[in-house]
Amino acid sequence: MDATKKAPRVKKESKNKIKVEFEGQMSTWERIKLKVFSMYFLQTVVVHICRLILLIGLSYIVIYPFISKIATSIMCREDFVDATVMLISKNPTLDTYRAVIVDNRFFEAMINTAILSLSTAVVQTFVCCLIGYGFAKFRFRGNGLLFLFVILTMVVPHSTLHLAMFMKFRYFDIFGIFKLLGGGVFESINILPFTDVSFINTYVPFLILSATGLAFKNGLYIFMLRQFFRGVPDSLEESAYIDGAGTLRTFLTIILPISVPMLVTVFMFAFSWQWTDSYYVKVFFTTKGPYTFNEVIASPPRSIDTQYAGGTMYATAARNAAGILILIPLIILFSFLQNFLVQGIERSGLTAE
Amino acid sequence: MNAEAKKEKKVKVSSAPKKKRKIVSLDKKKARVGYLFVLPFIIGLLIVYLPMIYQSINYSFHELDPVQGGGYKLVPVGFANYEEALLSDSEYVETLFSGIRQIVFDIPAIVIFSLFMAILLNQDMAGRAVFRAIFFIPVIISTGIMTTIDNQNMLQTSAGTSIDTGTGTSSVAQIVNVMDIQMLFSNMAVGSELVEYVVQLVNDIFNIVNRSGVQMLIFLAGLQSISPAIYESCSIDGATGWETFWKITFPMISPMILVNAIYTIIDALTRVDNPVMSYIESVYSRSGGNVLSSAMAWVYFIIVMVLIAIVSAVISAYVFYQRRDA
Numbered sequence: 001m002d003a004t005k006k007a008p009r010v011k012k013e014s015k016n017k018i019k020v021e022f023e024g025q026m027s028t029w030e031r032i033k034l035k036v037f038s039m040y041f042l043q044t045v046v047v048h049i050c051r052l053i054l055l056i057g058l059s060y061i062v063i064y065p066f067i068s069k070i071a072t073s074i075m076c077r078e079d080f081v082d083a084t085v086m087l088i089s090k091n092p093t094l095d096t097y098r099a100v101i102v103d104n105r106f107f108e109a110m111i112n113t114a115i116l117s118l119s120t121a122v123v124q125t126f127v128c129c130l131i132g133y134g135f136a137k138f139r140f141r142g143n144g145l146l147f148l149f150v151i152l153t154m155v156v157p158h159s160t161l162h163l164a165m166f167m168k169f170r171y172f173d174i175f176g177i178f179k180l181l182g183g184g185v186f187e188s189i190n191i192l193p194f195t196d197v198s199f200i201n202t203y204v205p206f207l208i209l210s211a212t213g214l215a216f217k218n219g220l221y222i223f224m225l226r227q228f229f230r231g232v233p234d235s236l237e238e239s240a241y242i243d244g245a246g247t248l249r250t251f252l253t254i255i256l257p258i259s260v261p262m263l264v265t266v267f268m269f270a271f272s273w274q275w276t277d278s279y280y281v282k283v284f285f286t287t288k289g290p291y292t293f294n295e296v297i298a299s300p301p302r303s304i305d306t307q308y309a310g311g312t313m314y315a316t317a318a319r320n321a322a323g324i325l326i327l328i329p330l331i332i333l334f335s336f337l338q339n340f341l342v343q344g345i346e347r348s349g350l351t352a353e
Numbered sequence: 354m355n356a357e358a359k360k361e362k363k364v365k366v367s368s369a370p371k372k373k374r375k376i377v378s379l380d381k382k383k384a385r386v387g388y389l390f391v392l393p394f395i396i397g398l399l400i401v402y403l404p405m406i407y408q409s410i411n412y413s414f415h416e417l418d419p420v421q422g423g424g425y426k427l428v429p430v431g432f433a434n435y436e437e438a439l440l441s442d443s444e445y446v447e448t449l450f451s452g453i454r455q456i457v458f459d460i461p462a463i464v465i466f467s468l469f470m471a472i473l474l475n476q477d478m479a480g481r482a483v484f485r486a487i488f489f490i491p492v493i494i495s496t497g498i499m500t501t502i503d504n505q506n507m508l509q510t511s512a513g514t515s516i517d518t519g520t521g522t523s524s525v526a527q528i529v530n531v532m533d534i535q536m537l538f539s540n541m542a543v544g545s546e547l548v549e550y551v552v553q554l555v556n557d558i559f560n561i562v563n564r565s566g567v568q569m570l571i572f573l574a575g576l577q578s579i580s581p582a583i584y585e586s587c588s589i590d591g592a593t594g595w596e597t598f599w600k601i602t603f604p605m606i607s608p609m610i611l612v613n614a615i616y617t618i619i620d621a622l623t624r625v626d627n628p629v630m631s632y633i634e635s636v637y638s639r640s641g642g643n644v645l646s647s648a649m650a651w652v653y654f655i656i657v658m659v660l661i662a663i664v665s666a667v668i669s670a671y672v673f674y675q676r677r678d679a
Contacts, residue, residue: 137386
């Protein structure tokens with residue numbers, strides 16, 4: 001390039017004022033050339049495109065099952081024996097949805113599950129917050145040991161405790177006190193009219209587990225909240241103490257409001273995991289219990305006829321319809337809380353230590 | 354105030370009247386309140402959790418004997434359940450070994466994939482929020498009932514139909530053919546086991562993407578905690594992206610690798626579609642409240658604990674901890 005030739009000319013206008021003249025100012029074309037036809041630009045573009053393709057491809061893997069679920073769920077009966085139909089139905093219908101809603105009593109299950117998930121999620125969020133705060137901010141004796149137990153509850157799969165859990169809540173008793181007072185040990189003492197309480201087929205086991213921070217993945221929530229509260233500066237609480245607030249009041253009026261994104265994150269986890277849960281429901285509810293989302297809802301509805309060549313696929317379509325119906329409320333909730341969620345996760349401080 | 358405290362101490366030493374109120378330091382007061390905060394957990398631990406653990410271990414050493422008029426009686430049988438599980442139930446042993454092998458093979462795959470995705474999603478680009486949301490979806494919804502639905506679908510689609518559910522290995526198998534890849538690599542000096550492993554991973558991509566959600570978030574949070582100043586000084590010194598990754602990102606993220614490896618094992622252990630757990634469940638439901646399942650679950654749990662111990666010992670030897678107070 002002839003850089004020397006196009007060097008800007010400096011003219012002295014007055015004593016302390018100069019004027020710089022750019023003789024041949026770069027034309028637009030030249031600017032574009034310099035910007036676009038460089039190795040650096042090429043590299044950036046290639047990297048961007050490759051990354052985008054990769055991300056779109058991987059997103060496709062995540063999203064495709066849902067597309068497939070939606071597509072098959074609106075297919076009509078004949079589509080499953082038609083070899084030309086891959087994903088797009090020839091006569092879209094909502095038969096499977098109607099069948100799931102009517103035959104499998106979808107709305108009854110949804111209301112029951114909503115009550116259960118909402119109550120347990122609220123309780124879990126509050127209790128885990130309390131416990132996490134306790135572990136993070138107070139140096140009491142046995143802090144480390146107790147936290148080890150929290151890790152233990154996270155590590156031991158609840159399926160290991162299947163039988164023990166059922167027995168615990170079928171014959172609920174606190175250290176044998178009920179048995180003692182109910183006359184199970186000594187025949188003469190009979191203060192309580194029962195020797196044990198059965199909580200099977202009620203929501204009580206869920207609430208007890210939630211209120212004590214032992215429900216599904218509560219260890220993870222406690223861990224997350226503990227890490228978060230560790231990042232909250234002590235001076236905040238100290239200034240509250242100086243102003244005369246007690247520990248509990250500080251917690252309720254200072255700590256809780258600043259941890260809203262974290263709480264929403266935990267609430268979201270707790271709610272959606274209880275919403276799609278099929279394990280605890282199986283342990284605590286027999287066929288006489290409240291009707292919630294379980295295998296029954298995903299079984300082929302009575303009114304759809306699967307006795308033909310495409311029968312298994314038709315049953316699959318009905319199952320997919322049930323799955324979509326279960327997911328819709330979650331997706332609505334997720335889209336409302338999404339902003340909080342990303343914030344909460346970024347601030348979760350899972351990285352401290 | 355200080356003098357008063359000293360006085361108090363002196364008084365205490367000379368065993369003075371107990372009427373005077375003891376002065377409690379703020380730290381001690383706070384410690385007491387701390388118990389109040391974790392009280393729910395302590396209660397749960399003592400009343401529900403530890404008895405449950407004890408009972409479950411206890412069951413595994415007993416035989417349930419049905420009593421007339423409902424209820425069961427526990428008959429101690431020593432290690433008979435364990436013997437039965439390990440020595441006479443060949444299906445259990447087989448499932449156990451394949452399950453453990455699966456976990457061992459999944460750890461590197463999931464950790465590497467989630468690290469890769471976290472680095473990708475940590476970069477500035479258009480639509481980053483959308484991609485993050487997409488990769489986060491499986492964390493929330495691929496549990497419980499949805500997994501059940503997917504599993505049932507998989508069972509039925511394997512019977513052979515034209516419609517692809519996109520879950521499991523059946524769908525991607527059409528894209529990557531194991532035989533083709535193996536033929537391609539057969540003449541190169543790459544072990545056939547490695548080729549098979551990689552092909553298996555590619556075919557299992559749905560599961561890997563689905564299961565690396567939480568790990569991805571942990572890595573993302575970890576990446577964001579690395580100071581940008583370090584990267585800046587690196588680029589001033591002329592380090593390439595590759596060098597920066599191995600010299601800066603990798604050591605700084607190594608504690609997260611340990612966390613994620615352990616989380617992956619725990620997650621695999623507690624998943625609903627875990628083959629060993631499903632087998633144990635089927636044993637449990639085979640004859641309502643079979644104690645054999647307790648023994649099986651504890652054997653599996655102990656093996657996985659040993660696995661966690663080994664993995665954390667191996668990885669923590671290489672973990673780099675940054676000194677934060679310097």
